[in-house]
Amino acid sequence: MEQLSVLPAIVASGEHFTCTPTRVWDGDGPVWCAEGSKIRLAGIAAREMDGTCSPGHPCPAASAIEARDYLVTLLGGAVGTTETGHIAVNGPRLSCRSDGSGKGKRTAAWCVLPNGKELNCSMVASGKALKWERYWRGHKC
Template sequence: MFLLFAATVVASGQNFTCTPTHVWDGDGPIWCAEGPHVRLSGIAAREMDESCRTNQPCPDASALEARDQLVAFLGGARGSNETGHIIVRGPRMNCRSDGSAGGTRTAAFCTLPSGEDLSCAMVESGTVLRWDRYWRDHRCP
């Protein structure tokens, strides 16, 4: 049985674990079994309607390409739910909060069990762009 917890924002600077259960688009949110909804820090993907917000970088890759790449990094799709979120059973990640990303989303840089930084991997995939405003001094391993 899968239980959904109410999403809460993790305070900036806090480390937390996230076991991904659902993905919306290429930069999140990623729903975590532990409760948070993670918006990956430092990157920008197209919205699911293929638009880009005027205040952010706009990648050439489609929203579906970015979402599917993120889903692949999280172990692959296991179906979808009635809202269109892709169901995943991703590996448990270690994340560091950058604080609120608006609403109940936590902005965070997350690391896969392999040690791969997820924001860096998404930029390297070419499906998202680095968003310097939020990337700040983050470094890829």
């Protein structure tokens, strides 16, 4: 299957796609991809950047900054910040599978790093984010 150079705003559920991260907002996304999509990491929850947890969402003990910075580390480290406060990264190519809409113009996705580790599972294993059982749906790491 040929990869398009620019993906639609939301990649259809079940579709596989590539994401080369360029910037990150918080510990569960969005992660902006050079290919055009924005990812919300499926099945997990991290604190919002203002330190709160949305009602009904799992609420990890880790701060929003700890979660964001850990995700940035997994994506190769920060290369700067944008004028809007996003962390710029020059991340490795991720192999992702869409879980459908992540609300707004984001694709909820399960992504694998080049070393074979699942990004979503790595965030949960770190304690910086929690499984969100409603969306985890029995996923195996």
